[in-house]
Amino acid sequence: MTFVQLIDCKTSRFDEMNRLMDTWVERTKGKRTATHSLIGKDRSDSAHIIEIVEFPSYEDAMRNSNLPETDEVFREMVALCDEMPTFTDLDVVRDEQLYAANVRRLFEVIATKGQLPPLNDLMAENYHDHDPANEQDVLGLDAIRREMEMWRGAFDFAFTVEDQIAQGDQVCTRWTWNGTHKGDFLGIPATGKQVTMTGVTIFRCQEDGKITEGWWQYDRLGLMTQLGVLDQYEV
Known part of the structure; x- marks a missing residue:
C-alpha cells in the first residue's frame, strides 16, 4: 500500500532548507526509497512549510528513515527550523x-x-x-x-x-x-x-x-x- 509522510515545519531560512533537501537526495542516491516528493509553502504564512514524501509502502519508508544519511539530514533540518517539525504518517487509501x-x-x-x-x-x-x-x-x-x-x-x-x-x-x-x-x-x-x-x-x-x-x-x-x-x- 502506498505510504505518504507529511513533514510540517516552520523556518525563516527556507532557501537553506530547500538546498538541504537537494543534499538529502544526493546523499541517499541509489539508496533512497521515496518515489515522489513536493514542498508547499503556506500562502498565509511564508515560514510555514510542508513537505509531502511518497513511498511504495510503509516498510520502504522505514528503510529510508533508517539510512544514516537520513538521520544526518534530519538533524540539520531541525537546526534550520524555528520549532520542532511534526510528522504525519498516512496510508493512501485512494489515488x-x-x-x-x-x-x-x-x-x-x-x-x-x-x-x-x-x-x-x-x-x-x-x-x-x-x-x-x-x-x-x-x-x-x-x-x-x-x-x-x-x-x-x-x-x-x-x-x-x-x-x-x-x-x-x-x-x-x-x-x-x-x-x-x-x-x-x-x-x-x-x-x-x-x-x-x-x-x-x-x-x-x-x-x-x-x-x-x-x-x-x-x-x-x-x-x-x-x-x-x-x-x-x-x-
Whole structure:
C-alpha cells in the first residue's frame, strides 16, 4: 500500500532548507526509497512549510528513515527550523492518478510484442473480468492471461487511449484498437487484414492500485465484418 509522510515545519531560512533537501537526495542516491516528493509553502504564512514524501509502502519508508544519511539530514533540518517539525504518517487509501496510470500501462502491456510480461504488478490475483462476448466471466489472473494470449496469438495490435476518466476506485477508458489478423481467431484462419475496433472499458482498482475487476464493451460485430465472416450472410 502506498505510504505518504507529511513533514510540517516552520523556518525563516527556507532557501537553506530547500538546498538541504537537494543534499538529502544526493546523499541517499541509489539508496533512497521515496518515489515522489513536493514542498508547499503556506500562502498565509511564508515560514510555514510542508513537505509531502511518497513511498511504495510503509516498510520502504522505514528503510529510508533508517539510512544514516537520513538521520544526518534530519538533524540539520531541525537546526534550520524555528520549532520542532511534526510528522504525519498516512496510508493512501485512494489515488485516482495511480489508478489511471496503471490502467494506461495495462493497455500498453497487453499489446507488447514478444512474450507477455508478468501482470501481477498491475492486476490482482482474484481479477474478475466481464466481457459480453464470453458466456462466463473470466476469473483469476491466470485465466485473464489466457484470454489475452488468445487475442495476441490472433492479432498484432495496439491500443490508442482516446479518453480516460477516473472517479473513486474506477477508471473509464475509451479506446481505439488497430490490429493485423495474423493467426486463428475463433476458427477464422489468418487473413492478413488490417482491422480496427472502438470500445470502452471500466476497470475497478484496489487500494494498492492493482486492477481487480473489468467491464468491456466493444464493436465485435464490426470486427467480424472486417474479417469477412458476415459476407456469406449477405443477400
